[in-house]
Amino acid sequence: MQTTWAYISNYFVYSAMAVFTISFIAHAFETAFAVRAPETADTTEGNLLTKTLDYKRTERAARIATAMMILAFFLLLAGVVARGISAKHVPWGNMYEFSITGALAFTGAYLVALRKHDLRWLGLFISISVLLTLGTAITLLYRNSSPLVPALKSTWLVIHVISAIISGGVFLLANVVAGAYLYLERVESRGERPAWLKRVPSLEVLDQLSYRLVAFVFPLWTFAVIAGAIWAESAWGRYWGWDPKETWAFITWVAYAAYLHARVTVGWRGRRAAWLCIFAGSTFLFNYVYVNVWGTGKHTYSGL
Amino acid sequence: MTNQVEIPELGFIGLLRFAWRQLTSMRTALILLMLMGVAAIPGSLIPQRITNPMAVRDFFANNPGLSSWYDRLSLFDVYGSPWFSAIYILLFISLIGCVLPRSVEHYKAMLAPPPVTPKNLDRLSFHQEISASTASLELAATWFKQKRFRVRIEGDSISAEKGYLRETGNLLFHLSLILILIGVSFGSLFGMRGDAIVNVGERFINVPTTYDTLSFGKLINANSLPPFTVKVDRFVAQYDPKTNAPKDYTAWVTVTDSGKTSKKVLKVNEPLTFGNTRVYLQANGYSPVVTVRDSEKKIVFQGPVPFLPQDGNLRSIGSIKVPDAKPSVGFVASFVPTNARTTSQGAISIFPELLDPKLLFSIWEGDLGLDSGVPQSVYKIDTSKLKQIGLGSVKPGETFNYRGGSITLETVIPWINLNVVDDPGKRYALLGGIVAVLGLLSSLYGRRRRIWIRTTNSGVEVAALAKNSAPGLEAEVNDFVKHLKGEK
Numbered sequence: 083m084q085t086t087w088a089y090i091s092n093y094f095v096y097s098a099m100a101v102f103t104i105s106f107i108a109h110a111f112e113t114a115f116a117v118r119a120p121e122t123a124d125t126t127e128g129n130l131l132t133k134t135l136d137y138k139r140t141e142r143a144a145r146i147a148t149a150m151m152i153l154a155f156f157l158l159l160a161g162v163v164a165r166g167i168s169a170k171h172v173p174w175g176n177m178y179e180f181s182i183t184g185a186l187a188f189t190g191a192y193l194v195a196l197r198k199h200d201l202r203w204l205g206l207f208i209s210i211s212v213l214l215t216l217g218t219a220i221t222l223l224y225r226n227s228s229p230l231v232p233a234l235k236s237t238w239l240v241i242h243v244i245s246a247i248i249s250g251g252v253f254l255l256a257n258v259v260a261g262a263y264l265y266l267e268r269v270e271s272r273g274e275r276p277a278w279l280k281r282v283p284s285l286e287v288l289d290q291l292s293y294r295l296v297a298f299v300f301p302l303w304t305f306a307v308i309a310g311a312i313w314a315e316s317a318w319g320r321y322w323g324w325d326p327k328e329t330w331a332f333i334t335w336v337a338y339a340a341y342l343h344a345r346v347t348v349g350w351r352g353r354r355a356a357w358l359c360i361f362a363g364s365t366f367l368f369n370y371v372y373v374n375v376w377g378t379g380k381h382t383y384s385g386l
Numbered sequence: 387m388t389n390q391v392e393i394p395e396l397g398f399i400g401l402l403r404f405a406w407r408q409l410t411s412m413r414t415a416l417i418l419l420m421l422m423g424v425a426a427i428p429g430s431l432i433p434q435r436i437t438n439p440m441a442v443r444d445f446f447a448n449n450p451g452l453s454s455w456y457d458r459l460s461l462f463d464v465y466g467s468p469w470f471s472a473i474y475i476l477l478f479i480s481l482i483g484c485v486l487p488r489s490v491e492h493y494k495a496m497l498a499p500p501p502v503t504p505k506n507l508d509r510l511s512f513h514q515e516i517s518a519s520t521a522s523l524e525l526a527a528t529w530f531k532q533k534r535f536r537v538r539i540e541g542d543s544i545s546a547e548k549g550y551l552r553e554t555g556n557l558l559f560h561l562s563l564i565l566i567l568i569g570v571s572f573g574s575l576f577g578m579r580g581d582a583i584v585n586v587g588e589r590f591i592n593v594p595t596t597y598d599t600l601s602f603g604k605l606i607n608a609n610s611l612p613p614f615t616v617k618v619d620r621f622v623a624q625y626d627p628k629t630n631a632p633k634d635y636t637a638w639v640t641v642t643d644s645g646k647t648s649k650k651v652l653k654v655n656e657p658l659t660f661g662n663t664r665v666y667l668q669a670n671g672y673s674p675v676v677t678v679r680d681s682e683k684k685i686v687f688q689g690p691v692p693f694l695p696q697d698g699n700l701r702s703i704g705s706i707k708v709p710d711a712k713p714s715v716g717f718v719a720s721f722v723p724t725n726a727r728t729t730s731q732g733a734i735s736i737f738p739e740l741l742d743p744k745l746l747f748s749i750w751e752g753d754l755g756l757d758s759g760v761p762q763s764v765y766k767i768d769t770s771k772l773k774q775i776g777l778g779s780v781k782p783g784e785t786f787n788y789r790g791g792s793i794t795l796e797t798v799i800p801w802i803n804l805n806v807v808d809d810p811g812k813r814y815a816l817l818g819g820i821v822a823v824l825g826l827l828s829s830l831y832g833r834r835r836r837i838w839i840r841t842t843n844s845g846v847e848v849a850a851l852a853k854n855s856a857p858g859l860e861a862e863v864n865d866f867v868k869h870l871k872g873e874k
């Protein structure tokens with residue numbers, strides 16, 4: 083019975099990857115044809131300097147891309163849930179499970195943000211990075227589902243890990259936006275944006291958006307760290323022990339606090355703020371990859 | 387004359403004032419904050435005494451030159467080092483210097499009405515002029531009241547403000563960080579922690595001598611241990627047959643606390659609580675119960691000997707020291723709960739439960755050095771001055787005879803490691819943590835904004851301003867204008 087669920091989970095993950103691939107292709111199609119569109123658009127006004135993009139031709143591709151992304155999200159959700167059923171615990175016991183859940187959170191963060199902001203230009207990047215994550219997970223990190231070690235048996239696992247994973251998804255999204263900012267800034271410093279970048283929002287919007295994302299999720303990350311401390315107190319008898327994972331969670335927290343200060347109180351904007359944002363996000367990724375795979379300490383549950 | 391004395395004094399105070407202003411400036415706070423993040427990094431890459439003393443010892447053995455330099459820079463004790471402490475102490479002084487005056491200011495601002503309406507409203511965001519009836523100001527006042535704005539009503543204008551909770555939350559958040567720091571320091575000054583290995587069937591009595599390791603905060607001493615006992619009745623460890631990973635550890639214990647006895651269950655995430663002191667189940671292993679006899683069959687040693695696990699399958703090492711035998715003997719031993727042999731490693735364990743237990747040992751004769759006064763590990767024997775007289779192995783019930791005596795493995799019982807902790811500061815740290823999250827929520831999600839309205843010749847003009855250009859103000863102003871026009 084347990085293994086059946088594990089198989090079901092794998093099928094869902096594979097289907098999600100297939101659908102992410104369709105979404106990726108649709109995004110690529112949209113981007114590619116949005117590049118060609120300007121030639122056919124707006125020439126009637128005789129003003130070649132302000133070419134605007136005509137998205138009518140690619141609108142359908144864009145919709146398919148987003149719809150597929152949503153479908154893939156739910157398939158992946160089913161995969162994660164089935165994995166949990168097969169292991170009889172929340173599916174956060176090893177690095178394979180962290181990775182598929184992380185990919186889910188990242189996609190989810192994008193889809194939720196998409197409702198409020200026009201982020202479809204990011205879809206190409208999102209779908210390819212989720213595909214790469216899932217591919218790595220299923221080929222390199224895959225482990226059979228197994229029971230949790232006793233220290234992980236706690237309600238706090240659910241609370242702590244879910245808030246950490248959601249925070250991570252949003253942090254990474256903020257990083258992607260900050261990265262887009264830096265890239266576009268370089269492009270713009272050399273002249274006008276090429277056609278395929280025209281629909282990406284202005285630099286100010288990107289700058290503001292990455293800040294919004296961080297400010298939105300910083301309380302949740304703070305909560306995740308505190309929930310971890312409460313859990314550590316009940317499992318290990320101390321709420322803070324400077325274990326490598328704890329240390330890097332702290333570093334991430336301080337880095338984002340510095341970012342928020344730099345923006346709100348010192349008035350950093352633009353390039354400097356974007357670099358600081360990316361630095362803070364990298365500490366999160368580093369914690370996930372380095373400490374799980376090569377690190378020592380009480381937190382190495384990667385199963386590798 | 388007087389001048390000459392006064393100038394340096396003023397200069398000194400001026401200098402102090404200058405330093406204070408620098409320290410409490412935002413730029414300094416930002417630098418200190420980043421420094422603290424960077425300073426925490428080495429401690430996660432270099433082994434630390436507090437988390438992994440063994441790794442520190444290995445590091446010393448492997449890199450003698452480098453490690454003496456590391457040690458001089460406190461790199462093995464990063465989080466207690468002078469330079470790390472300097473950074474966070476400066477940060478917190480800066481924090482206090484920044485937040486306390488702001489709290490006072492904020493408190494005053496909350497009591498005072500909002501600032502007066504600026505002269506030129508048209509320079510502010512969402513400025514619009516509307517032709518409206520003369521009753522506009524009253525309409526506006528009721529709207530502000532409904533929406534719980536705080537208002538300053540002047541002859542021809544109203545200045546309204548809302549969202550003080552943002553600032554309140556921000557200040558609470560910063561103050562809560564101070565509370566957390568107080569909690570942490572309080573715990574390390576007045577707390578205690580200790581470890582004790584207890585065989586199943588034995589009783590742990592909370593006095594200093596029963597501990598294997600015990601440390602106290604700087605400001606308390608050994609007299610402050612609360613009197614309780616924990617008798618371990620039964621212990622069960624369950625392992626997954628496929629992966630050998632542990633699934634569950636449960637200890638059934640009998641607890642006496644101030645004269646009252648009760649049965650309790652102790653698990654990894656469920657410690658026992660005695661007032662401020664908590665007892666955690668931290669590790670487990672096996673104690674072979676052995677009987678050692680001399681050549682005349684007289685018992686010279688009998689009892690359980692805790693062995694130290696070396697891997698996930700609980701291959702364990704230990705030593706049995708028999709000073710009462712003549713001459714005294716020692717057994718350098720390893721114990722495997724489920725025995726298997728490999729050619730490369732010798733005896734190994736292939737499962738952590740007692741499926742096929744075996745005790746393997748070498749026997750050494752001579753002065754064990756127990757009376758030398760030098761503290762010794764109970765798990766190891768220094769064999770440099772001893773003579774090996776045999777090699778053997780036994781399964782439960784078996785006896786091994788050697789020149790000068792015999793050893794019998796009677797049975798094997800599990801032991802558990804109890805971790806006893808008293809941290810009187812943790813409740814303050816927890817309270818600080820809760821306040822921090824609540825404060826952050828109201829600080830980062832709160833929107834502080836002002837809306838103004840003033841009558842003009844042709845009607846009224848409206849303008850608004852949001853701190854940090856928080857979103858949503860436009861909708862609010864539109865709603866306000868609709869109300870003024872009577873559309874709502």
Ligand code: HEM
Pocket residue numbers: 297300336339342343346347410411412415419477480481482484485553556560563829830
């Ligand atoms: C442990 C160190 C600190 C942490 C983790 C921290 C964290 C934060 C956070 C998360 C914010 C919210 C930013 C936003 O509204 O987007 C903030 C704001 C602020 N912090 Fe800090 N802070 C720390 C130390 C300090 C210090 C030392 C000072 C003073 C020198 C300070 C003064 C401020 C001020 C003035 C604000 C702006 C509030 C506003 O305009 O809404 N903080 N801080």
